[in-house]
Amino acid sequence: MPRPSNTAERRAQIIEGLLNVIAEGGYEGATIASIAKSAGLGSGLVHYHFANKQAILLALVERIVGLIEARYAHRLGAAGEDPSARLRAYIDAHLALGDDAEPRAVAAWVVVGAEALRQPEVGVVYRAAVARRVATVEALAGEILRARVGHGRGAKEAAAGIVAAIEGAYQLAAAAPDAMPRGRAARVVERMALGLLDGVAA
Amino acid sequence: MPRPSNTAERRAQIIEGLLNVIAEGGYEGATIASIAKSAGLGSGLVHYHFANKQAILLALVERIVGLIEARYAHRLGAAGEDPSARLRAYIDAHLALGDDAEPRAVAAWVVVGAEALRQPEVGVVYRAAVARRVATVEALAGEILRARVGHGRGAKEAAAGIVAAIEGAYQLAAAAPDAMPRGRAARVVERMALGLLDGVAA
Amino acid sequence: MPRPSNTAERRAQIIEGLLNVIAEGGYEGATIASIAKSAGLGSGLVHYHFANKQAILLALVERIVGLIEARYAHRLGAAGEDPSARLRAYIDAHLALGDDAEPRAVAAWVVVGAEALRQPEVGVVYRAAVARRVATVEALAGEILRARVGHGRGAKEAAAGIVAAIEGAYQLAAAAPDAMPRGRAARVVERMALGLLDGVAA
Amino acid sequence: MPRPSNTAERRAQIIEGLLNVIAEGGYEGATIASIAKSAGLGSGLVHYHFANKQAILLALVERIVGLIEARYAHRLGAAGEDPSARLRAYIDAHLALGDDAEPRAVAAWVVVGAEALRQPEVGVVYRAAVARRVATVEALAGEILRARVGHGRGAKEAAAGIVAAIEGAYQLAAAAPDAMPRGRAARVVERMALGLLDGVAA
């Protein structure tokens, strides 16, 4: 009777290790040895579970995206059917502080965004993640616009703007936390989003 | 009769070299050898003019900041005294395409933002640059708000939001260019900015 | 089942490699590559077992000190309780030729003495080693003096003189071997030591 | 009328520069740039006056040797014809503190002794200097011994011992100054020397 595989658990540990080290040292500081150490594993084991270092980063991207989508799903329940409330929930899921806040994930995401410039495979998953975000926001924006002016024109570029504001808020939170008054990011981005839609609708 | 010093020129060449390689390969990809090659210089000379690799990056930050501030100064003339026009000019200077567009600088800036997480000295100059941007925008936002509602409350956090939107637009432009319809970023951010100020003023 | 650790053995090999190359080429000539080659190892492995080159040198200092102290301990048995005999045994342990002679260690020690000027950490362990030598000789000299004149005044500076003579004999042996008739160093230093104590006692 | 050559002066400046930097940083720390800076000259000029770095070191050896021989010559006058007084004057010239003390030269000499192991050409001049010292002391010791026992047997090895003690005292002064009570080195070595000759004569 072979021992039950613990691969899934080990992979999760390793991804968590990368998240931790990337949050403080960036991707350059994330050596296999430091990841392994942070995960409490031997360094050889990392390569047993992942073909190479990049593979861990790709898994981390998935992990972060999943984390945030879960937050959104969780908030959706309280938001009800109103598209504006849903858009606020969406922004909140990305930016609000709270018990489920993940400052490490924010820093890691900023790093992922920079690595996307460098590693084509990371670029692919990063762009896919961004595209999904834009699509989600576009759907919400489209609903809001159609309710107001009967058509959804401009929803796509509004969505891009809103996602940009979210990404920029991450960037500031991670690298220049003094720039944005603490805990206000979600509110400010919500106002920008709604103000933008007002402008588009006008 | 010594050879006339060309230090300033060489330093500029090297900074330009870093800008070029960073724009495609990120900071990790920017090896001294690649910088030197891109600048058409020997690798030893790079260290003759800069103490280390980080010093080049710091100089690059200055360079990029100066580039954009010059664009803003240039657009200010056409904007006249109206604060809203000036805010649009500000956003335009950062995001508009045109003859003076610098896609390489955009990518490099994103990389700088990630390196700011890793290298404390880079963090310092990055935060200083962001702080200046926020202060500039805050002044404009304050003027606009005062003209409308007689006070400037909320200008600071509005400014942070606007700067975040700009930074996020850079991020998307560099790493996920398909997300934002080409050439629309300035327009979208302007609308977000003005919509945000409407909201704050309300 | 992990490979059994051979760290201690590897470290010893590397220290031995440094001893070998330092004996001929000095510390400057001792490159990591040459140390690794002399030890029959890959260069990366050297840094796997030692944080940096200096750490190997510090370990080498310990190694040499231990070597000589072991020679002294070994000779102590034959010397019996007589302090003069013990002092001779001490000098012998440092300077006598014989099966346990270590010409490489002598040359390396001279190099260590010069590196002590340059690398603060090396200076620390070098001074500690010298201080222990002086203390040991001082104890012996004190016994001899007290037996003769009832007090041990002057033992400390006599000990310093004796240690200086030993260090100088190393220096000549390593760098100007023709200056001292071969195999006579121990005898000459013993005579200097005893003559010095005669003078101090007078 | 060509301008008068200042080569001799420049060479002296450069040698002085090497002496200064070697006294603090050892030979490794002595870069051409640092030597030039310490001499107040441009780095290119160093190579105009010396073929290479080693040539400066060789000149420095001469310089230090000359310095000490001058001190000896100066003290010889006061010592008169008595060989014991002359031997004391010799040791004094090498080790006594005073207005003409040269702590930098002491440190530099220790470095030279270590470089002698590494650079064959340095070894040659170092050994020549040591041989001259031994020969001088041997002559004095021979005189002393002949006056006492009618022959000079053992003078050579006694001289080597005395020179060793001097070299060792340099080593301690430079690298472990706490080992020898300050200002006592000359006295201690004189006692060792005279005690040694007593022993040889016995």
Place this chain on the structure above:
DNA sequence: CATGAATGAGAATTCATTCAT
């Protein structure tokens, strides 16, 4: 004579990846 820019050959160090056990 003098300057300091320029070169290029190393040197130390890092680290992903492999592999013996």
Place this chain on the structure above:
DNA sequence: CATGAATGAATTCTCATTCAT
């Protein structure tokens, strides 16, 4: 599955020496 030793290529940085002016 697991460990951590081992490898070797890549990278930053140093520095003697050369050379244009």
